[in-house]
Amino acid sequence: MRIGVVTFPGSLDDVDAQRAAMLAGAEAVALWHGDGDLRAVDAVVLPGGFSYGDYLRCGAIARFAPVMESIIAAAQGGLPVLGICNGFQVLCESHLLPGALVRNDHQKFVCCDQLLRVENTSTLWTSGYSPAEVVTLVIKNGEGGYVADEPTLERLEGEGRVVVRYVDGNPNGSLHDIAGICNERGNVVGLMPHPEHAVDPLTGPTADGLGFFTSVLKAVAA
């Protein structure tokens, strides 16, 4: 199975995401922002970082990169896509996921280990977790506050599309303590915390993040 990881100008966590894919047992495939060829990958990760310097708005310019045209079309056709941090912002700007990410309410960049509850274990990226499992991942962002209008929040909650929720404190002012959501079909997931930084106890707080990558591996193989 091939997991593609996109590199935009300013991406930071693309290599970590590739490593996480490999540790999960997949072949990591580098995808380039300026090339619309998805190289026959079975899933795509949009990594963290500051694509295009976060100019204009986080993810706003990345949304129009040639690779995104292919990814948006493929995601609408069911391709598993995971957006982490800046990748989540790109997915919201692309309208693959509803809502937006705004500056943290406390005005500071946050960088810490964060407890999360996995609220939806039926997505392609979270099927390997137990319902309501509490995991520790790293969070690091300046603009990670999830906002959406009330009807959208109601729909997300009602349809079980909140995938992960902050537990034991909200690090950025996200509405409903939302850390990550999915689309209706459950193939597109975006979250602010970084599962790719928690795949090996040697370099991260836990290996709790590996489940995102092993889940999609199993889902695609099935």
Next chain:
Amino acid sequence: MARVVVDVMLRPEILDPQGKAVSQALQRLGFDGVTDVRQGKRFQITIVGELTDERLADLRRAAETLLSNPVIESYDVQAAE
């Protein structure tokens, strides 16, 4: 050549931590009477030729597609003097 100005502001219901920080700094510096600051973006766009209704409509589309995110922001497009 014609110029068009696009102003983009966060919607009123969206918290603006940057504006809040600026407001607090103004108060600290003794600028009395400031109760609130909202920070936005201004784009000055230069185009070739006359500004027709069609070009203006085009730029409104640009404001909605790229310059603003309608989920969190509103925009205003005006012909500049």
